[in-house]
Amino acid sequence: MRSDYKFLDVNNLGNDKKRNIFIAISYNGSKYHGWQVQKNAVTVQEVFQSALEKIINETVCIKGCSRTDTGVHANMYVLNFKTNSRINCENLIYALNHFLPNDISAIECKEVSKNFHARYSCKGKEYIYKIWNNRIRNPFLDGMVLHYWYKLDEKILDESAKKFIGKHDFTSFATLDNRDTENMERTIYDFNITRKNDMIEIKVSADGFLYNMVRIMVGTLLRVAQGKIKKEDILGIINAQDRSKAGPTAPPCGLYLNKVFYDETDFEK
Numbered sequence: 001m002r003s004d005y006k007f008l009d010v011n012n013l014g015n016d017k018k019r020n021i022f023i024a025i026s027y028n029g030s031k032y033h034g035w036q037v038q039k040n041a042v043t044v045q046e047v048f049q050s051a052l053e054k055i056i057n058e059t060v061c062i063k064g065c066s067r068t069d070t071g072v073h074a075n076m077y078v079l080n081f082k083t084n085s086r087i088n089c090e091n092l093i094y095a096l097n098h099f100l101p102n103d104i105s106a107i108e109c110k111e112v113s114k115n116f117h118a119r120y121s122c123k124g125k126e127y128i129y130k131i132w133n134n135r136i137r138n139p140f141l142d143g144m145v146l147h148y149w150y151k152l153d154e155k156i157l158d159e160s161a162k163k164f165i166g167k168h169d170f171t172s173f174a175t176l177d178n179r180d181t182e183n184m185e186r187t188i189y190d191f192n193i194t195r196k197n198d199m200i201e202i203k204v205s206a207d208g209f210l211y212n213m214v215r216i217m218v219g220t221l222l223r224v225a226q227g228k229i230k231k232e233d234i235l236g237i238i239n240a241q242d243r244s245k246a247g248p249t250a251p252p253c254g255l256y257l258n259k260v261f262y263d264e265t266d267f268e269k
Helices: 003-012 044-056 089-099 154-164 213-225 231-240
Strands: 019-027 073-083 104-112 124-132 166-169 185-196 199-206 255-261
Touching: 019 044, 019 089, 044 073, 044 089, 044 104, 089 104, 124 213, 154 185, 154 199, 154 213, 154 231, 166 231, 199 213, 213 231
Parallel strands: 073 255
Antiparallel strands: 019 073, 019 104, 124 199, 124 255, 166 185, 185 199
């Protein structure tokens, strides 16, 4: 359990009569500067909030499950907000998809307990990274995958990916900024790499991820494919706790937040 979980009840003061609404959305992040509202840049949160407030005629505070960077996509992104609106969840989904642009879709809605928080209730996440491994680019995948010219051996990549599994300090695989860096330990549950024709899919699940962690791990695996890093060296890079030892940060276009995990008890009203 995360140490900041104890702050879940802060937003409930004076909100006992408000409904707490869980919504899952999916989006193509190509045109957006990530999830979180920013000055002088269009973000998914800004567009979603504008559509929502048109429907419920109320200003709300939206809590997102995580930040996503510019150009990153989501098959499942979870948010919650508290509202006085009595609109039922089925109608809210339909209304949102009327007002949202075609590159954002509301896919699930339900009323949850007052204590549910999209970020702090989260028990883990799963990401996918997609690589189009063909010398000829696919115009229909522009902005949706990393186009990688040179032949990749998915079996070697998969063997290398397994080296990351377990609980480690992942400082070597994080971009440090002003985000919380007190605890750099994360537990990777599973890490698999598969190929279907020319599409390579990298799938990794963990109890949480540091800033740019997935993209740096992908960049490191590509260095293994290039022969610049040995797969046997990955654990040493982890233990070094030194960002300069790992590979580059892979481009954002191939990254998808795929699933967000919660306990069923979090949804009890």
